[in-house]
Amino acid sequence: MKKLAFTFCLITASFLNLSKAQVGGNQIYRDRNNADYSALRNLPEFNNTNSFFTNDSTLIVSVKILMNKPADRYKITLGLNEEADTPKIALENINKRINGFIKRISSMEIKSDAIFVDFISQTKVYDYNINKDSQVTTQKMDGFETKKNVIITVNKHSMIEKLISEASDFQIYDVIKVDYISNDIDTIQEDLLKEAYAVFDKKKDNYFKLFKKEIIGTPTATSGFTYIFPKSQYQNYTAFESANVTYGYDTRYVKKEERKSKTFYYDGTDYTGFDKVINNADPEVAIQYIMNLSVKYDLKKNKEK
Numbered sequence: 571m572k573k574l575a576f577t578f579c580l581i582t583a584s585f586l587n588l589s590k591a592q593v594g595g596n597q598i599y600r601d602r603n604n605a606d607y608s609a610l611r612n613l614p615e616f617n618n619t620n621s622f623f624t625n626d627s628t629l630i631v632s633v634k635i636l637m638n639k640p641a642d643r644y645k646i647t648l649g650l651n652e653e654a655d656t657p658k659i660a661l662e663n664i665n666k667r668i669n670g671f672i673k674r675i676s677s678m679e680i681k682s683d684a685i686f687v688d689f690i691s692q693t694k695v696y697d698y699n700i701n702k703d704s705q706v707t708t709q710k711m712d713g714f715e716t717k718k719n720v721i722i723t724v725n726k727h728s729m730i731e732k733l734i735s736e737a738s739d740f741q742i743y744d745v746i747k748v749d750y751i752s753n754d755i756d757t758i759q760e761d762l763l764k765e766a767y768a769v770f771d772k773k774k775d776n777y778f779k780l781f782k783k784e785i786i787g788t789p790t791a792t793s794g795f796t797y798i799f800p801k802s803q804y805q806n807y808t809a810f811e812s813a814n815v816t817y818g819y820d821t822r823y824v825k826k827e828e829r830k831s832k833t834f835y836y837d838g839t840d841y842t843g844f845d846k847v848i849n850n851a852d853p854e855v856a857i858q859y860i861m862n863l864s865v866k867y868d869l870k871k872n873k874e875k
Contacts, residue, residue, distance in 0.1 A: 621773060621845070629867040631777065633770045635762050636839060637848035638856040641750035644724050648737050649690075649744035651717045657692055660716040668720060671740040675733060680722065690717040719746065727854075750799050750857050759795045762861035766793070769845045770863055784870040794862040798839060800855050805837045 623630040652664035668687055675685075697712035720742070722733060734745055752758070808830045817823050836855050841847050849856070 622777060624869075626871050627869050629777070629783065629869055631770060631774050631865050631867075633766045633773065633861075633863045634844045635766045635769065635846050635848070635861045635863075636841065636844045637758070637762060637765075637859045638838070638852055639752070639758065639849065639859060640727070640852075640854050640856045642725070642753040643751040644727055644730060645749040645751060646722050646724070646730055646733060647746040647748075648720045648722070648733070648742050649717065649746045650720070650740075650742045651715055653695055653713055653715045655713050657714045657716065660692070660714050664716050664718055667740040667742065668718065671720065671737055671742060674736050674739070675722070678729065678732065678736075680724065680729075684723045686721045688719040688721060690719055692716045723751070747801070749801075752797070752857055755797065755859075758797075758859050759861070762795065762859060763793060763863070765846060765848070766861045766863040770865060773845075774865070786868040786870050789865050789867045791863065791865045793864075796860050798858045798860070800836060800838075800857070803836060803838050803858075804834050806832055806834045808832045 621632055623632075650664065650667065652660045652667070654660035654663060672682075672685060693715050694711055695713045695715050696709055699708045699710050701708070720737075724730065724733070730748060737743070810830050815825055817825075839858050839860070841850065
């Protein structure tokens with residue numbers, strides 16, 4: 571009777587999960603062949619969704635916890651370049667733009683030690699002289715180009731857009747990347763391990779209440795911890811419907827396509843298989859921390875009749 575009741579609970583829970591409404595949205599146009607670089611899916615120990623593994627002599631109880639936590643700081647990298655007849659003029663002009671930008675953002679309470687200017691390259695620029703009479707095209711040097719990056723660390727996500735807006739006044743348009751930074755990964759790991767042990771205790775107690783087994787010796791435990799940054803979890807799609815045009819054997823016509831906008835969106839780690847997800851309703855794009863805990867018990871075998 572206990573086994574039947576236990577099975578019924580599992581079936582009921584599965585039916586309730588399936589009955590939740592699903593809205594696909596335009597993400598269904600996503601290319602299913604896109605590579606998924608999520609660190610979670612590259613770790614074999616996190617792919618097993620079974621809570622228990624057991625036979626007549628062994629029990630393994632597994633727990634998986636995921637936490638979404640906003641970054642403590644953000645590091646934005648902005649790129650710019652300057653072309654001029656000589657390297658000296660190129661450097662002077664690019665430094666003038668950078669210094670003006672840094673002076674502007676000082677009013678945003680961004681300290682000098684939170685800003686770093688990275689010299690990237692100085693290269694020659696080439697163009698062509700076209701002689702229409704001889705129909706000869708000759709390459710020539712046409713100046714120099716200097717590239718630099720401005721790297722800025724801020725404490726609030728809202729400051730990123732302000733920086734981008736101010737940078738545009740100095741012809742700085744290239745937003746190279748935004749890094750998400752955590753100040754205390756060690757503390758997060760300790761807290762998640764405590765969460766995992768709390769869930770583990772409930773699962774273990776439920777198992778031994780249902781199945782009267784005797785433990786032999788001391789259990790062994792293993793744990794794994796990882797974290798995934800948002801930059802590896804964006805997907806893209808292009809949503810449109812189009813008619814087909816057939817020209818037959820007439821090649822006089824050229825088919826001109828309209829530009830289709832490509833959409834990018836954050837697609838974090840799937841919650842399937844996790845025992846607990848912390849901050850699962852928070853809409854802010856965050857760092858995802860994952861703790862995996864497995865405890866192995868040696869069990870006394872049942873006597874053969």
